[in-house]
Amino acid sequence: MAAEVQPLQPVKLPKGPSTITSEQKYWNSFASELRLDPSQHSSPITHISIPYQPASNLLVAAQELFAVTTGSRVQIFSSKTRKVVKNISRFGVDDIAHSGAIRRDGRIVVAGGDSGTIQAFDLNSRAILKTWKEHKQPVWVTQWHPSELTSLMSCSDDQTVRLWDLPSDKSTIKFDGHQDYVRCGSFMPAQSGLIVSGSYDQTVRLWDTRASGKAVMVFKHAAPVEAVLPMPSGTAVLATSDNTISVLDIVAAKPMHMLRNHQKTVTALSLANNGERLLSGGLDGHVKVFETTGWNVVAGMKYPSPILSLSVIPSQNEDKHIAVGMQTGLLSVRTRLSGEQKALAREREKEMKALMEGKIDEYDRSRKRKRGKGWAKKLRGKDFTGEGADVVIDGNARGKIHNSFPWAYALRVGQYAKALDMVLEQNDANAREHSITLLTALRHRSTLPSALANRDEVTLQPILRWLIKHVSDYRITRLTTDIALVVLDMYADQLGRSEEIDMLFERLVMMVRDVVDTSQTAVSVAGVVDCLTSCAMSGPAVEA
């Protein structure tokens, strides 16, 4: 039976090695970046934290807040507006705040300081609720217990980890054992009653809150431990020491993976995508995204200065912001806009642009003309003129012919020159693909000469311009050379009649020379590299 007309298959050229994966696309979609200096003195941002969010707690409304600790202040940001809500700066004169943390009900903020004090503030009034001065050295970690509202922990440079109860004046439990500064620590999730801490003595220790005393488990590393992060399952802990991230299995009591993707010390870890991705930030200014099953790097971002703190801030069960604090005091909040918001933002941008250019009337008119899809339906039948007139409905017995591009139709009906003109007129994103597809099709049908023949000064130009543009594409060299040869074959004797054509030919010649030079260089480089590699391969054998 009659074969259906299929659209012309586009020619797909081989792709280079770097393609954007869907994962990269996702992380690139955190595009709307806000950069600010919250301390105003360019003090490094040492800590970003979000209130602990239980996975399935529907009773307590999620606190759309996050705390950024920089210099001598803790700033509370709203994760809805990315604006500062509260500014807590009631620290000593030369005190530096550390580890501001919001309790999960959003009422109390706790923070440590360089002086060794731990302070609890009421978030609304910013009043100091409690001050503990038990630590003799700077306190680097304060963290609220995930389930108990009054319980919190702290880690200090005095080599201790302590557990506190909000009403009491003294620490409830003190864990001794670290030999050096304790710079990181965290409660383990899932009612395990464990605390994990990492220290500059190159160990990660697990403490049992039900029994004070020695550490339950110790993992020795090769370098000071900068950050620890328990996995939500409670069976694994991530710890960073120098430029490696180790995945520690606390059930089997052995490290599972060592991730060595950073160049410099990894300083911050954060989980994203409900614990399926891990983000790590380092002094090399890179944020790397790992997937947490095979621990492969799936995406990465680069920041202008060393990263000290990092947090992925979720909102309504999906990641909303990536907040990164840097050495230079810069806070970067990258936000992923949802589809609707994106459209709105675009619209707003357009409107602003129109306003700036003074074309707002035009813009308004164009807005109005856009009507919904149902508009045509509403009007259907309104033009009915009565019984007298016959309405002829033309049926298409052969089914729908795929409505492809006009140039493809021209090609199908044998108007080769017209198709070529059409495709060379195009200047949208598909222009290159279309032109290559068409020219390949013309070559397959031996119709290149007839498509290129009988052109005048004006109509020959687009072809020459196309050649100049594409002659350097090594993937279609056979095609471009063939076209150039056909053009030369046809129009060589016409040279010198038109200035513009002559100029284009000259440019083409220059382009070809360039390409030839480049490829010669490439070949000679390849030769040298071949030589080197073969030397390297045979080298050990010679030594042996």
Added chain:
Amino acid sequence: MADVNGMPKLKRKREGAEPLRKKVKTQRKSKTEDAEGETSTPLKAPVSTPSSSNADMKPAPPSSLKKEPTPTPQRSQANSASAADSSTPKARKDKKRDRNQKKDEPKASEAKEPFVERETPTTVVVNGDNADKSTKKEKKQKKRKGKQNDQWSLSEPQGGWFLQQDPVFSPDEKHLLLAKLKTLEVYATETSLLAKELPVGGSGVILSYATSSAQSNQAYIADSAGMITLWDWTNGSKIGRWDIGANVRHLDVVKQPGSDQDLLYTHETGNSHVINVHALRTGAQASKTELRRILKTSKPISGLQVLLGGKIVVASSANCVMVGKRAKLHKTAVQDFEYVWREFETSGRITTFSAYIHIPGAEKSKKPLQDPRDNLDLAIGDSEGVIHLFEDIFTSFAAIEKSQKEKAGKAIGLESLRPKRLHWHREAVGSLKWSRDGNYLISGGDETVLTIWQLSTGKQQHLPHLTAAIENVVVSPSGASYAISLANNSVIVLSTSELLAKTNIIGLQSRRVDQEQQPRESNSSTYSFELFGPVPMTVDSKNSHVIFATPSSQPHRHHGGLLPEPYAQTYDIATHRAVARQALTRNNATDTNVDPEGQRVREPNVQFIQTSHDGMWLATVDEWLPPSSAMGHIEEGDLKANEEERLFRRESYLKIWRWDEKGAQWVLDARIDAPHFHKGVAAHARVVDLVADPSCTGFATVGDDRIVRVWRPKTRTRDGIVVRGGDRMQGLVTWSLDRSIGIPSKLDIDESDQTLQDLSTLQSCHLAFSADGSALAAGVSWASGTDPGVIHIIDADEGIIRRSITEIDITELSGLGIFGRYLIAVSNTIVVWDMVIDQFVHSMPIDTPGVDTAHRAQLVRLAVNEEDGTFAVSAPRFEKEEKAGSRRFLKTSTRVSVFDPNHPKALWNRSVPGIVLALASAKGGRGYITLDASSSIRTISPKATTQQLPTPPPETMPLLLTDSVDVDEIDDAKQKPYLQLDASEELLRDSENDKPVVRPEQLQAIFESGSSNALPAVRDLFDAIVGLYARKPRASGVVGAV
């Protein structure tokens, strides 16, 4: 056609006509098949009336027409002697004399015929020649009987092309009659299914056929043995049989005026072209069988149409149309038929014509024969695509004849008739028909478009893109549908109202080599044999399907070179039906198929097709080269350089298709551009061979860049995670290069200056996988006469050449196979090499008469069947006919031999008519499948003997392998469970359900008895492992055995 029922009964009994009967005898074959049916009843009649015949007739010379099917010179004399209108009422051969003469001949078996009471239909012979044939036939039958005792059998051919003749509708339009060379097939139009098959026995092939106009359930079939047989196609019985001793090219049946019996208008060929009218009668009326010649011409007649019950006969030759009108209409006896012929010439070559009688007024059925003025409209299609329309041609004839009376009878020029010109078709008009009411013309052309012309308005309706040239168009008896036969061996029935296909009959579409394209005695030395090159074919191991490459359209008129084959057809051998056809490359189905210069746009040609071992993947290699005509822009006069430039523009693709269960089709999964590549010149290299890995999914190719590449799928992972997509829950798969192994030439050609000349020294190369996929053999023969070539045995896992066998001469390598421990190479001889002991085993010669060694490599095929432990070789034979006939084509046949590698003698030999273009082993079964140049498939299968049934089925190869595993391999097996953690491994692991499941713990239990020095005896270990692996197959596997 005109209705002749209403005409007055003018039938006259003409006793005297009897001697003119040409028929020796007619045979009745009754349904009961009893002795009565075999008695030749009419025999006495001719003998009893010898004298009365001469009374009426002009005495005919006593020459025997029977002996030579061509007209006798006497008859031509008679022709010229008769009236100037060239109709010859008299020249008849005297049958009776003939018979008498034969009686005098003692040698002819026929001589005794009148005295023989019983004869079987097959032995009815007329002259000495035929007698020879019959005895030969008997001998052949005897031979076959002798062969039938051996273990292998060759099936009857399946498939084949439909005759290039208008398809015939049954009067009720429920059936469509189509003929192949040996059978008349009746298809039901409603279901498109084959309803009945009438085998036409004997040595001849069907030339033409037509249904009887008197009895709608009867059909006449004319064959090349000079016979016309009458069949009842509804029940498949033979009714009558006449020997007319001539090849009937066209056959038209009308009712004899004045009776309700058939008149056959036949166009018979021989030294000259003749149109005869036959009245063939059976049974009691057999004596009334008559013959009348109405036209004899030297021009080859290409078409014949009979209108108004024989009142008007139109015939066409290459550039001439002859219109005959019967004179003396009141005389309805056959012998009184006289025709006035007028002919005129056309400028173009006539490809088709159609005539239509306009009956003026309403008195349609009222004595149409009496009407002196029949408006005959004639439409002629020519090779330029023009349709010439002549309206009321007799009036024009009359006018012209009046004006130039003295020149009457001479050829009339086309222009003087002033035809209308209808020109839409770009290429030759393939077929042309009037609609039943005469208001429309339906034409179909080579550009695959069916056009319907409304003559009153000049409007056209088109049905484009029928994918193949239209060869025949037929309007059904009621006018409700059109039957269209296409040049891809398919017939479509369209409804006239909405032009939708109601019936679709598809035959085997593979490459057909017509006799005109075959080598002749005169050119056998220069013949290129490229037409007989291999057709890519593979057997789908999932089912009984055969997949092979087909051209898009093979018009019967086309006798050019090799056509590209861009499509694949799937044919089910079990049900004898074409299952599917799908495009494997780009094609011109919906595009203009000629370029501006009028050259046909060539599609890429599929060179290789292979299915994976599980039938889930299909690999194809296609190649395209720009035509040399398109290389004008680099034309520099140097032919060699031009050709080289052309080769640089080769496009070659390896495509991997995945079987889509839901859509029941192959879906393109991966396309690998330039699987082989000449780096130095940045050009696609030619792919020389493609094989599938028989043990796991993977394919290997070798190209003329001298690299063997192994392609395997990898489960696609992105960032360490298996990518799932579409309907595939198992994860997407990426096909990539697994290994590439350079094959060094023995010649040590300097690699630094790789020019094309240098590379073309690779003359032929073939690959073969061992059954377990561990070894890959690559046989390379170089174009150097001094170098006998080399076979490399490559370790497929490591990608290292383990052994290079130079001891075998494989200069003209045409096939390579590995079976078990044996390597089989087919070149000048068939060589069997034992790879285990590394020794030559034996060799067998191949005989290909008529083909020189340079061409032999592309004509000989090899297939290895693991299942039954044999291999088959087909070798073509081009032989001179014993008797030097007028046809100087060589007789073609193919010798197919089945070998057991253990024996130096062939197990079985058989000569197959025609040239085998593809040979493949039946995967997962026993035997072989051949595809020949007439597009028919035959299966060669071993005969199952009764003793085989009670024994368990033969052990399969994997079992054999595990039986003989050594300790190293068992270690491998132990590690397997760990490896299976890998997702891709899991996916691609073939499911060998029949194998016993051996858990790693079981194996471990055997080996964990302590350190290596404390292991039990090797024999005990072996027994323990055999106990694990070689336990009885599961019950389901041996149902037949129990």
